Amino acid sequence: MSQPLLDRLKKKFGDQITGANVTNLDPWIEVAPAALVAVCNYLRDEKDLRFNYLSCISGVDYFEPDAKKAAKVDWQPHLEVVYHLWSLVHKTSLVLKVILPRWKDDVEGEIPEVPSVAAVWPTADWHEREVYDLSGVRFTGHPNLRRILCPEDWEGHPLRKDYEMPLEYHGIRGK
Numbered sequence: 001m002s003q004p005l006l007d008r009l010k011k012k013f014g015d016q017i018t019g020a021n022v023t024n025l026d027p028w029i030e031v032a033p034a035a036l037v038a039v040c041n042y043l044r045d046e047k048d049l050r051f052n053y054l055s056c057i058s059g060v061d062y063f064e065p066d067a068k069k070a071a072k073v074d075w076q077p078h079l080e081v082v083y084h085l086w087s088l089v090h091k092t093s094l095v096l097k098v099i100l101p102r103w104k105d106d107v108e109g110e111i112p113e114v115p116s117v118a119a120v121w122p123t124a125d126w127h128e129r130e131v132y133d134l135s136g137v138r139f140t141g142h143p144n145l146r147r148i149l150c151p152e153d154w155e156g157h158p159l160r161k162d163y164e165m166p167l168e169y170h171g172i173r174g175k
Helices: 003-016 033-045 124-135
Strands: 015-021 026-030 054-060 079-086 092-100 111-113 138-140
Touching: 003 015, 003 026, 003 033, 015 092, 026 033, 033 079, 033 092, 033 111, 054 124, 092 111, 124 138
Parallel strands: 026 092, 111 138
Antiparallel strands: 015 026, 054 079, 079 092
């Protein structure tokens, strides 16, 4: 990924490209949630780009539960959804990021939303379900958004840094 691609995306999508680091070991481009599907379709469909493979979607929780440590961080608590794309045709890779609040409308317990890219890359179906299940991000427009690793009646999202393991599940006590 290079500066020319970043410039091209900024020209096409304007302020919907909200950040980037093209010198990082894994260079990345940050996209506004509302523009995610349009940017992904563009990256997949442009003949000279052809990002035709989505290898991974990850959810990252930027939250420090320890008040002393939280006072020293230089970021506000948030979630990132990270997309790893490949052009098998051109043998290039790209990382996209979408920054979300930890809670939708700042209401604790209301998980944030981002549009699904399952219609762009079918492999997103299971990746989005995993991020939904473990990190608590709702993918709007997903064809079958439900838990994939935890039981359907599980409460909470285990990869959130403020997650508390239940003492008991269906009468079975943990350690």
